[in-house]
Amino acid sequence: MIHSLRWKGAAFTLPFQLGFVFLYLVPIGYAVYQSLFRTQQSGLGLGGASERFSGLDNYQQGLTDSAFVSSILRVVLFACVQIPVMLFVSLVLALFLDALSSRAASRFRILLLVPYMIPGVVAALVWINLYSPDVGPLTPLGKLFGADWNFFSPSMVWPSIGNLLTWHGIGYNMVIIYSALQAVPRELFEAARLDGASEVRIARSIKVPYVRGALVLTGLLSVIQMLQIFNEPALFRNVTPQTVNDSFTPIMIIYNQAFNAGNYHYAAALSVLLALILGVASFLFYRLTSREAD
Amino acid sequence: MTLTEDRARKNPTPSVRRRTDPDPAVRSQGGQRFLLLGLVLASAYSLFPVWWLIVAATKDRTGLYQSNGLWFSGMHLWNNLHQLFTYEDGIFLRWTANSLLYAGVGSLGGTLIALATGYGLARFDFPGRAAVFACVVGSFLIPIALLTLPLYLLFSEIGLVDTPWAMLIPCLINPFSVYLAKVYTEATIPFELLEAARLDGAGELRIFVSIVLRMMTTGGATVFLLAFVNTWNAFFLPLTVLRGEENWTLNIGLYNWSGKRLESGVDLTSLVLTGALLSIVPMAIMMVAMRRYWRTGVTLGALK
Numbered sequence: 383m384i385h386s387l388r389w390k391g392a393a394f395t396l397p398f399q400l401g402f403v404f405l406y407l408v409p410i411g412y413a414v415y416q417s418l419f420r421t422q423q424s425g426l427g428l429g430g431a432s433e434r435f436s437g438l439d440n441y442q443q444g445l446t447d448s449a450f451v452s453s454i455l456r457v458v459l460f461a462c463v464q465i466p467v468m469l470f471v472s473l474v475l476a477l478f479l480d481a482l483s484s485r486a487a488s489r490f491r492i493l494l495l496v497p498y499m500i501p502g503v504v505a506a507l508v509w510i511n512l513y514s515p516d517v518g519p520l521t522p523l524g525k526l527f528g529a530d531w532n533f534f535s536p537s538m539v540w541p542s543i544g545n546l547l548t549w550h551g552i553g554y555n556m557v558i559i560y561s562a563l564q565a566v567p568r569e570l571f572e573a574a575r576l577d578g579a580s581e582v583r584i585a586r587s588i589k590v591p592y593v594r595g596a597l598v599l600t601g602l603l604s605v606i607q608m609l610q611i612f613n614e615p616a617l618f619r620n621v622t623p624q625t626v627n628d629s630f631t632p633i634m635i636i637y638n639q640a641f642n643a644g645n646y647h648y649a650a651a652l653s654v655l656l657a658l659i660l661g662v663a664s665f666l667f668y669r670l671t672s673r674e675a676d
Numbered sequence: 677m678t679l680t681e682d683r684a685r686k687n688p689t690p691s692v693r694r695r696t697d698p699d700p701a702v703r704s705q706g707g708q709r710f711l712l713l714g715l716v717l718a719s720a721y722s723l724f725p726v727w728w729l730i731v732a733a734t735k736d737r738t739g740l741y742q743s744n745g746l747w748f749s750g751m752h753l754w755n756n757l758h759q760l761f762t763y764e765d766g767i768f769l770r771w772t773a774n775s776l777l778y779a780g781v782g783s784l785g786g787t788l789i790a791l792a793t794g795y796g797l798a799r800f801d802f803p804g805r806a807a808v809f810a811c812v813v814g815s816f817l818i819p820i821a822l823l824t825l826p827l828y829l830l831f832s833e834i835g836l837v838d839t840p841w842a843m844l845i846p847c848l849i850n851p852f853s854v855y856l857a858k859v860y861t862e863a864t865i866p867f868e869l870l871e872a873a874r875l876d877g878a879g880e881l882r883i884f885v886s887i888v889l890r891m892m893t894t895g896g897a898t899v900f901l902l903a904f905v906n907t908w909n910a911f912f913l914p915l916t917v918l919r920g921e922e923n924w925t926l927n928i929g930l931y932n933w934s935g936k937r938l939e940s941g942v943d944l945t946s947l948v949l950t951g952a953l954l955s956i957v958p959m960a961i962m963m964v965a966m967r968r969y970w971r972t973g974v975t976l977g978a979l980k
Contacts, residue, residue: 390880391800395808398793401849402811409826410818416826475718478711493719496726499963501909503927504952507934508725511732517740517945519728553722581707610819613911620935633912636821641916646829653822660819 417441417651433647440651449629450652454609454659457631461608464544469601471548472555473593477585479556480563491560495553502550506617509546514621534622543614555600562596563589598671605667609660612637632656733953737946756950768951770922771929775908776958777840778925782847783903789848790899794857795888799865809858815851824916831917842917843925847907853899860895861888898969901962908959926955 420436444450475494479487497505512518513533524531533542566589574584612633619626619634628638636656640649724746732740736752743749760768796802797809827846831837836845865888873883889896914925921929930951933944 387880388800388802391796392802392804393880394792394796394800394884395805397789398849398854399808401789402815402851405827405846405849406811406815406818406823409823409830412826412830413822416829471718475715478714481707481711482715490715490719494715494722497722499959500726500956501927501959503909503911503931504955505725507930507948507952508729510934511945511949512725512728517732519744519746549721549725552718606817610821612820616911616915617931617934620931620938623938633819633821636825637912637916640825640828646825649821649825653819653825656819657817657822661817664817 413650413653416647417654419647421645421647436647440648441655443648444652444655450632450635450655453629453632453635457609457611460540460544461605464547465601465604465608467544468548468551468604469555469597472552472600473559473590473597475552475556476559476563476593477589479560480589481581487560491557494556497550498553500550502613503617505550506546506614509542509549510617510621513542534618534625536625539618539622539625543618546614551604555604558600559593559596562593566592594671598668601671602664602667605663606660609656609663729949729953733950735946740946740949753950756946757954760947760950760954763947767921768926768929768947771924771926772954774840774923775925775927775955778843778847778910778914779904779907782844782907783900785844785848786850786853786903787896787900790850790853790857790903791889791892791896792884793854794859795861795865795884795892797854798858798861799867799870812851812854812858820912824913828916837917838919838923840923843907843910843914843923846913847903850903850906853903856899856902857892857895860892860898864891864895894969897966901966901969904962905959926951930955 417440418435418437419433420439421431422434479490482490500508512520515521515532520533521531532538570588571584574588579587610633611631615626615630615634619628619630628642629635632652633656636649636652639645639652728746731746731748733756734748734751734753735743736750736755739749739752793808797805797812828837831842836842869887870883873887878887909927910925911927911931914928915931918924918928921932924932930948933948933951936942936944
């Protein structure tokens, strides 16, 4: 009876297992397979194209492709600035909420979560229009203070995207950090106060170390998302294609190779490379940040 | 059972409500004022783009380009809506219906599969269970491009590209939903209950449908809500697998409209903004209606 029960339990997961095979394992296997081939034009392109096994050539090309490498460096550099800023602001706001009465805290929490409810594409569209010199209020505001800024210029486009992502992400990260803060035993604060610790000191020495786990997790999620950033730059490209070119981020290159250049084999190799980089980056991030916590 | 369930519902994160008085030292007026000021500024930052969008959706073209962005000038919302819904034979309505279809039906199917899988993983010990769970967690790290491009090729070989199926089928398998369903099962379905039902002679399917699914309404609602939001927000997948505009989602439609100005000189800014505002509405309704669920969902999301 126990034996049959086991198989019945497995049967509950069967639809998922089948779907996972067809929607995850087969595509990944297919991508790896495709990445090992090349399209060869025979007879000066007149005889049609043929697929030819090319081993790791696509990978070698990817690793030496300056556009691909620099798109990764661009995104990594950006992540190193934007993610800490966003997490720091989220942490400060969570600490602020934690020091309020719970009724006031829940009101502010809802307000701060409003951006999280806005779909990502809509958020980008709204900010692009806020930045726009024609319809947005930010350009006249700058002129009022004597600043003539152009949010779509090459030097400003990353800060512009960074502000958009920060605006969109603060609420979500704050809620996660805030719920971690709520789990800190209150007696610790009383004890510290009796010992004469200030509120800032308590926040720094007790609260922050306690929520380190939440910070690591939100940081890891942000890193994974950032390496795959696509939506926001794609929308910015609609208004400023000179600044945001088609090889601005790794996924943009992959999309472009697949659908504009028709080079699926190379696009597949780049996707596999990106997956490996993502795996390594997550592992390193996790190791670095959790070692710090010891 | 109903009592604990009720309590869990009213109080999804018990610790959040535990404390009612602020910490003593911050009761000092200066401290509180500083905190409030910071939070008010942060709220203003969070809200002003939404406010701007609402205001912009009520303006006509001249108002949009010439008046102060943060305040109203003339009420043209109805006119804008009329334009939005009639532009290109009402294609915007079509996109809205598509988005609702993909997000609604796809998430419903995905939630059912996830609940069954989560239950199977949490409450049965079968060979290969660890491997299935490893697949679930491991897939969080797979980049979308690695899945979407080959999926596009496979779908185009079996003729699914450019049909609603290309959006619906991928929604059915959602590892994060499975993960959530497993966590919820562990929290709400005791082993003893299952054993009692078995002793009473209930079959496994019957137990799942009439006991487990019923006890998992809270968890199921959260899983559904998050999957709905995910599909509603999807961009890369629909951009890749949907070519003809009659199958597009709202996001792809708005993206396309926003690119028209550089591409062909047609300025659809006014339509884009009104459409953007409208595309928030279903999201806002879902979020408000299911507030108590998604807050736990957001928190659990951190465990991912």
